[in-house]
Amino acid sequence: MKKILLIGAGRSTLFLIEYIEQHAAAENWELTVADRDQHMIDAHVKSDKTRKTLLDISDSHHLEKLVSDHDLVVSMLPAHMHMSVARYCLQYKKHLCTASYLTDEMKALDPEVKKAGLVFLNEMGLDPGLDHLSAMKLLDKLREGGNHILEFESFTGGLIAPESEDNPWKYKFTWNPRNVVLAGQGGAVKFIQNGMYKFIPYHKLFRRTEIIEIDKYGKFEGYANRDSLKYRETYGLQDVQTMYRGTLRRPGFCRAWDLFVQLGATDDSYVLPDSENMTHRDFINTFLAYNIHDSVEIKLRQYLKIDQDDVDLWEKLEWLDVFTHEKVGLKDATPAQVLEHILKKKWSLKTEDKDMIVMWHKVVFEDQHKNTVHINSSTVVKGEPGERTAMAKTVGLPLALGCRMILEEKVKQTGTILPITKDIYTPVLAELEKFNIRFTETITS
Amino acid sequence: MKKILLIGAGRSTLFLIEYIEQHAAAENWELTVADRDQHMIDAHVKSDKTRKTLLDISDSHHLEKLVSDHDLVVSMLPAHMHMSVARYCLQYKKHLCTASYLTDEMKALDPEVKKAGLVFLNEMGLDPGLDHLSAMKLLDKLREGGNHILEFESFTGGLIAPESEDNPWKYKFTWNPRNVVLAGQGGAVKFIQNGMYKFIPYHKLFRRTEIIEIDKYGKFEGYANRDSLKYRETYGLQDVQTMYRGTLRRPGFCRAWDLFVQLGATDDSYVLPDSENMTHRDFINTFLAYNIHDSVEIKLRQYLKIDQDDVDLWEKLEWLDVFTHEKVGLKDATPAQVLEHILKKKWSLKTEDKDMIVMWHKVVFEDQHKNTVHINSSTVVKGEPGERTAMAKTVGLPLALGCRMILEEKVKQTGTILPITKDIYTPVLAELEKFNIRFTETITS
Numbered sequence: 001m002k003k004i005l006l007i008g009a010g011r012s013t014l015f016l017i018e019y020i021e022q023h024a025a026a027e028n029w030e031l032t033v034a035d036r037d038q039h040m041i042d043a044h045v046k047s048d049k050t051r052k053t054l055l056d057i058s059d060s061h062h063l064e065k066l067v068s069d070h071d072l073v074v075s076m077l078p079a080h081m082h083m084s085v086a087r088y089c090l091q092y093k094k095h096l097c098t099a100s101y102l103t104d105e106m107k108a109l110d111p112e113v114k115k116a117g118l119v120f121l122n123e124m125g126l127d128p129g130l131d132h133l134s135a136m137k138l139l140d141k142l143r144e145g146g147n148h149i150l151e152f153e154s155f156t157g158g159l160i161a162p163e164s165e166d167n168p169w170k171y172k173f174t175w176n177p178r179n180v181v182l183a184g185q186g187g188a189v190k191f192i193q194n195g196m197y198k199f200i201p202y203h204k205l206f207r208r209t210e211i212i213e214i215d216k217y218g219k220f221e222g223y224a225n226r227d228s229l230k231y232r233e234t235y236g237l238q239d240v241q242t243m244y245r246g247t248l249r250r251p252g253f254c255r256a257w258d259l260f261v262q263l264g265a266t267d268d269s270y271v272l273p274d275s276e277n278m279t280h281r282d283f284i285n286t287f288l289a290y291n292i293h294d295s296v297e298i299k300l301r302q303y304l305k306i307d308q309d310d311v312d313l314w315e316k317l318e319w320l321d322v323f324t325h326e327k328v329g330l331k332d333a334t335p336a337q338v339l340e341h342i343l344k345k346k347w348s349l350k351t352e353d354k355d356m357i358v359m360w361h362k363v364v365f366e367d368q369h370k371n372t373v374h375i376n377s378s379t380v381v382k383g384e385p386g387e388r389t390a391m392a393k394t395v396g397l398p399l400a401l402g403c404r405m406i407l408e409e410k411v412k413q414t415g416t417i418l419p420i421t422k423d424i425y426t427p428v429l430a431e432l433e434k435f436n437i438r439f440t441e442t443i444t445s
Numbered sequence: 446m447k448k449i450l451l452i453g454a455g456r457s458t459l460f461l462i463e464y465i466e467q468h469a470a471a472e473n474w475e476l477t478v479a480d481r482d483q484h485m486i487d488a489h490v491k492s493d494k495t496r497k498t499l500l501d502i503s504d505s506h507h508l509e510k511l512v513s514d515h516d517l518v519v520s521m522l523p524a525h526m527h528m529s530v531a532r533y534c535l536q537y538k539k540h541l542c543t544a545s546y547l548t549d550e551m552k553a554l555d556p557e558v559k560k561a562g563l564v565f566l567n568e569m570g571l572d573p574g575l576d577h578l579s580a581m582k583l584l585d586k587l588r589e590g591g592n593h594i595l596e597f598e599s600f601t602g603g604l605i606a607p608e609s610e611d612n613p614w615k616y617k618f619t620w621n622p623r624n625v626v627l628a629g630q631g632g633a634v635k636f637i638q639n640g641m642y643k644f645i646p647y648h649k650l651f652r653r654t655e656i657i658e659i660d661k662y663g664k665f666e667g668y669a670n671r672d673s674l675k676y677r678e679t680y681g682l683q684d685v686q687t688m689y690r691g692t693l694r695r696p697g698f699c700r701a702w703d704l705f706v707q708l709g710a711t712d713d714s715y716v717l718p719d720s721e722n723m724t725h726r727d728f729i730n731t732f733l734a735y736n737i738h739d740s741v742e743i744k745l746r747q748y749l750k751i752d753q754d755d756v757d758l759w760e761k762l763e764w765l766d767v768f769t770h771e772k773v774g775l776k777d778a779t780p781a782q783v784l785e786h787i788l789k790k791k792w793s794l795k796t797e798d799k800d801m802i803v804m805w806h807k808v809v810f811e812d813q814h815k816n817t818v819h820i821n822s823s824t825v826v827k828g829e830p831g832e833r834t835a836m837a838k839t840v841g842l843p844l845a846l847g848c849r850m851i852l853e854e855k856v857k858q859t860g861t862i863l864p865i866t867k868d869i870y871t872p873v874l875a876e877l878e879k880f881n882i883r884f885t886e887t888i889t890s
Binding site: 187188190193194198199200201202203204262263264272288289290292 | 632633635638639641642643644645646647648649653707708709712714715717718730731732733734735737780
């Protein structure tokens with residue numbers, strides 16, 4: 001009997017729990033789901049074999065006891081909370097699996113984790129996760145064929161299905177809204193293009209987009225992720241000339257989003273005085289110069305140089321009700337929190353809405369005959385209305401399969417690892433195909 | 446005999462040391478100048494009565510001994526180093542004087558400083574310092590006359606004298622260049638205008654300027670300082686409708702400086718790869734999109750929307766040699782450090798150059814007859830070529846006079862205080878007039 005502990009039973013654990021429950025009998029697994037919220041647990045646990053535990057993560061005795069009673073822990077806690085779980089895993093010699101970025105702090109445990117013969121598998125969700133699995137499969141195949149990789153680009157987007165694109169942004173929140181509002185903050189974007197290092201400050205990020213096209217789904221625009229450079233080493237692409245990772249939206253989104261960036265409306269570093277009694281209109285006006293005669297609209301147009309006939313851009317703003325006299329009603333809020341609050345009123349999924357995950361890789365390589373070849377690999381995953389979203393599926397299934405591989409002792413390395421080796425990506429990607437998560441490759445010379 | 450210890454003997458201590466030395470015999474003062482650099486000490490100490498001490502600030506035993514041997518300490522160390530000095534001052538019951546902003550950490554010492562009957566006088570230089578002295582004199586006079594203050598604005602600029610304005614920026618470094626490059630960073634600008642809170646993000650700061658004019662000196666432009674709001678309380682202007690503090694440059698400076706901000710060239714948060722071997726041109730190019738055919742100039746124009754006929758703006762850039770193939774030659778440098786390095790080559794004062802300090806206050810008040818009245822108060826201080834700069838004078842003399850008043854026991858309050866009370870500003874401003882630092886008032890109804 002192998003005992004799995006899942007800490008955190010939020011929306012993206014639906015497919016994870018389902019997969020483990022469906023295979024529990026055959027694989028001889030026992031699952032415990034722990035969360036601080038009983039409703040979350042009850043909503044996602046389907047099997048009466050699964051144990052349910054209310055857990056306050058600040059109760060370290062309870063956490064310690066839980067970890068010590070299991071063989072493998074999946075932490076779906078916010079990223080900064082993984083370390084306390086990781087330390088108990090190390091102490092009691094338990095494996096660990098997360099969908100979060102491998103931090104320096106976690107990495108520092110590597111020698112101890114190795115010594116204990118454990119696997120701490122990180123970045124095993126969608127992005128990071130599925131991007132690594134699919135990119136490494138493609139890159140390794142090309143390298144094994146004797147090709148030399150020149151350029152690598154990779155974009156992922158958590159979007160809505162075309163049939164749910166019923167607003168001018170062609171976007172709704174399908175993921176943590178706070179992270180969407182704060183995306184791109186916290187340091188300059190770094191990448192390399194044709195051998196030249198390139199840096200983009202936050203206030204220019206959403207104007208430096210790239211258009212990509214995916215068969216049957218049309219055009220998307222991508223903006224760069226924070227640090228593409230560090231993945232050169234991860235992917236074994238130290239001498240690659242172009243390395244660029246980014247996030248996808250529908251064309252036009254970024255230019256409109258940039259208006260909020262320019263205003264300073266995404267700032268999370270200070271609290272707005274009396275935010276509770278502000279209207280949406282006051283919120284926009286607080287970033288504009290004082291003028292008793294001019295309207296908020298004309299001041300905004302003038303400040304951000306929005307032409308009178310730029311109707312697509314303007315429609316997006318108006319549709320969000322940012323010029324209305326509706327009260328914000330949020331106490332002691334930062335600009336980012338107020339903006340998130342306003343956006344949630346409009347960008348929430350309706351009952352019938354479906355989300356959609358788009359992932360796209362581009363590799364340029366030189367083949368053995370010195371020909372330059374372009375190859376694209378992409379996948380589009382559509383969700384179902386309700387909780388069975390593409391996001392929950394593409395985050396939860398890689399995690400579930402990671403757990404399975406660890407418990408079946410099929411992961412060859414020990415330590416704090418990423419899913420970038422063949423022993424992991426081959427079986428995981430094969431299994432994901434059964435769930436209709438498959439990549440299509442297109443080659444152009 | 447009263448013993449004064451000056452820690453830090455940099456450029457802005459020239460007038461401070463001179464004033465104390467000239468009055469030492471009559472006032473029965475003894476001065477010790479401590480610095481880690483013997484040359485700095487020798488350059489500024491003129492009297493053979495003044496004691497000189499080499500001090501490594503990390504040698505806490507030496508620091509402790511020095512503080513305990515004196516009656517008053519002037520700390521001209523970088524702001525973050527004042528606290529270790531302050532703690533010894535408290536332990537050995539010595540007064541303290543600095544030209545730096547009163548930090549929360551320093552403020553927290555207030556009860557203990559009061560209990561010990563000591564004066565820790567902060568913000569006693571130019572800005573902060575002379576701005577407080579002159580603003581409070583004006584505000585108190587108006588309030589005592591039964592007027593109600595409606596608006597307060599205050600701008601200070603460390604500039605060059607008109608006769609030295611021989612470059613298109615009409616600017617040279619007359620102060621710590623690093624602080625000039627980083628000015629405005631670290632959080633949104635906050636002020637209040639006509640009762641409305643206003644916030645400006647860093648990337649818009651240099652496009653939200655205000656033009657002011659000073660008789661005989663022409664026009665200046667001002668950009669906002671970080672947090673104007675907190676001075677409402679300091680100045681007793683809790684219900685003021687407009688509170689705005691800023692920094693002065695010559696018109697056109699800010700719009701051109703904004704180009705560096707837009708590029709991300711003032712970012713101090715990451716190191717540029719191989720900065721040593723970059724050329725000035727490479728530096729600009731690293732912030733621009735890759736394109737093998739287009740020149741750096743055309744890419745910059747397109748990216749930052751600089752019109753072909755915007756010759757004033759373009760001249761400023763070209764004059765700085767930012768497009769040349771000159772090597773940066775600075776190892777492991779951040780963008781801000783590279784930019785500072787490039788600017789220093791062009792913005793350094795020549796032997797014959799004079800600097801100039803401009804300070805300007807505007808107060809709008811309602812008089813007893815309900816008339817709205819505008820009053821301006823301003824001063825312009827020109828330096829002499831060489832070390833006798835207006836900057837050194839306007840920073841050093843307020844400090845020297847602050848020390849004098851503390852030693853003469855003319856400062857009525859104890860604790861961690863600012864120079865905002867009549868007992869301080871009246872005699873200090875009167876004494877400053879002897880050095881030709883005087884304010885001119887203009888009233889318009």
